[in-house]
Amino acid sequence: MSAKPAARIVTFFLVTLALSAALLAQSTPRESLLILSKQDHTVAIVDPTTLKVVAKIPVGNDPHEVIASSDGNTAYVSNYGGGAYNTLTVVDVALQAPLATIDLGALRGPHGLDFVGGKVWFTAEAAKAIGSYDPGSSKVDWILGTGQNRTHMIYVSSDAKRIITTNVSSGTVSIIESSGTRLSNAAANAAPSGPPREDWNETVVKVGNGSEGFDVSPDRKEIWVANAQDGTISIIDSAGKKVVQTLIANVGGANRLKFTPDGKLVFVSSLGNSDLAIIDAATRKEVKRVKLGRGAAGIQMQPDGVRAYVACTPDDYVAIIDLKTLEVTGRIEAGKQPDGLAWAVR
Numbered sequence: 001m002s003a004k005p006a007a008r009i010v011t012f013f014l015v016t017l018a019l020s021a022a023l024l025a026q027s028t029p030r031e032s033l034l035i036l037s038k039q040d041h042t043v044a045i046v047d048p049t050t051l052k053v054v055a056k057i058p059v060g061n062d063p064h065e066v067i068a069s070s071d072g073n074t075a076y077v078s079n080y081g082g083g084a085y086n087t088l089t090v091v092d093v094a095l096q097a098p099l100a101t102i103d104l105g106a107l108r109g110p111h112g113l114d115f116v117g118g119k120v121w122f123t124a125e126a127a128k129a130i131g132s133y134d135p136g137s138s139k140v141d142w143i144l145g146t147g148q149n150r151t152h153m154i155y156v157s158s159d160a161k162r163i164i165t166t167n168v169s170s171g172t173v174s175i176i177e178s179s180g181t182r183l184s185n186a187a188a189n190a191a192p193s194g195p196p197r198e199d200w201n202e203t204v205v206k207v208g209n210g211s212e213g214f215d216v217s218p219d220r221k222e223i224w225v226a227n228a229q230d231g232t233i234s235i236i237d238s239a240g241k242k243v244v245q246t247l248i249a250n251v252g253g254a255n256r257l258k259f260t261p262d263g264k265l266v267f268v269s270s271l272g273n274s275d276l277a278i279i280d281a282a283t284r285k286e287v288k289r290v291k292l293g294r295g296a297a298g299i300q301m302q303p304d305g306v307r308a309y310v311a312c313t314p315d316d317y318v319a320i321i322d323l324k325t326l327e328v329t330g331r332i333e334a335g336k337q338p339d340g341l342a343w344a345v346r
Contacts (some may be wrong), residue, residue, distance in 0.1 A: 026054050028094050033300065033309060034075055034342040035318055036063045037335025043077060043091060044334035045344075048302065051320065053334050055096040059089040065298075065340040067113040067120065068093065072346035074135070076113060076120045083109035083126030088133065093344050104140060107131055112154035112165070121156045123165060130154060130165060130176075144200060146174050155216055166211045166225060173211060173225055173234075175203045175241050203241045207234035213256035217281065218263040224281075226254035226268050233257070233268070233279070247284055251277050258299040260308070260323060269296035269310055276310060276319075278326060288326050292319050300341035311338040 032054075033046040042056040043066055059066075064080040073094050079085040088102040088110060104110055109126035119141070120133040128151055131143040148167030151174070155164040163176040181199040208227025216223050216238070223236040231252035235245040253272015259265070259281065268277040269292075276290040293315035300309045301323075308321040309332070317331040318338050 028054065028096060028346070030072075030346050032072070032093060032344045032346075033302075033332075034066050034068065034093075034344055035309075035311070035332065035334040035338050036066050036077065036298075036340040037337060038063060038313070038339050039336035042335050043075060045093065045096060046332055046334060048307075051330060051332055053332070056335065057091050057096055057098055059091060059098065060087060060101060061085055063089070063340065064111055065113045066342045067115045068342050068344035069115055069135075070118070072344040074099070075342065075344060076115070076133075077340075078110040078113055078122060080109060080111050080125075086110065086124075088113075088120065088122065090135075094346060102133060102138075104131075104133075107140070107143065111152050114154050114156040116156040116158060117160045119160075121154055121163070123151045123154050125150050125152055130163060144176065146176075146202065148172055148174055148204065152212055153214060155214070157220075164214070164216065164223060166214050168210055168212050168228075170204075171207060171209045171211050171227070171229075173205045173207055173214065173223065173236060175205060175223075177201050177203075205236055205241060205243060207236070207243060208232045208246070210254075213254055213258075213268070215258050215266070217259055218261065224257055224259070224266055226251055226257040228252065228254045228270075228272070233266075235284075245284065247279070249277060249279065249286070253295070255295075255297045256299045258301055258308075261301055261303060261305045265323075267299050267308060267310070269299055271295040271297055271313065276321075290321065290326065290328060292328070293317075297339045298341040300343060303343060303345075309341055311341060313337050313339055 029047045035044045045055045059077040060079045062081045063077045065078045075091040077089040079087045086104045086108040090099040107124035112123040114121040134141045149169035161178040165174045179199040208230035210229030214225040225234040233247040233249045237244045253270040266279045278288040293312045297313045298311040310319045320330040
């Protein structure tokens, strides 16, 4: 073999190796942090090991919340627009590509999202309703009206028998539960050939004004709700479905509230000021205020309890907080006006 062909083979091998390494470096990791950019209209896939953005995917107008499927392969994004839009955008996390746009019809203003039982559960703020979308049939297969104003965030229990929403303008929380009763087709006014329909009961709990961000404690015993207009936190006994304590927490402009994975601390972000409030869940006392630029929105806890991620929307970055020291240890720049965050495990 002459020197020139041998050199060409070596060059080809090195180029191929470099391209393979580059592709590998940009591949979606098994666990990913998903970050929405409201202004850029993208979702970023972030490697939580390197804290680097590996891809950005277009997701349509005014994306606000994102949720990953149980297998971590797919993400769903709500296109909110304050009621101007009525779509969910579907993204392939593994292939780093948009898949489809789901038209929700009259269910305008989709916002809060959850993924349970193989379905996407969502709020439709302008329609005062919640619903579920079945990826298998590519249809919205269930809708329920809340009768409340600005039904915004949503939580669905693992068995899909209890749904909790906050209703911002009504200052309420809806606790919606399966009655365990299956209505006959005649009673439900359904087509005779259709499946029987389940009956649901709704308990509306009055909390503070501007109830938006909320979370259910890991032991499922309490529901904590941040009231943006009052600057308070309402604590609801989950079984009794009533407020048992109101904390004068000074969290005006509160946007999101999240428990740490161990249930010991509660993080409350605020778009109204620069402080992230951290509260001891047992004592109900504030343990720290963390400065975060000009304000913050979405919060995502790393499942292993090592870090929290907080979207500093006005300052165009996501703050990284060490859950042991409760100190900011870095930032991720994943696009302008970051907001909704999610965790995907493939």
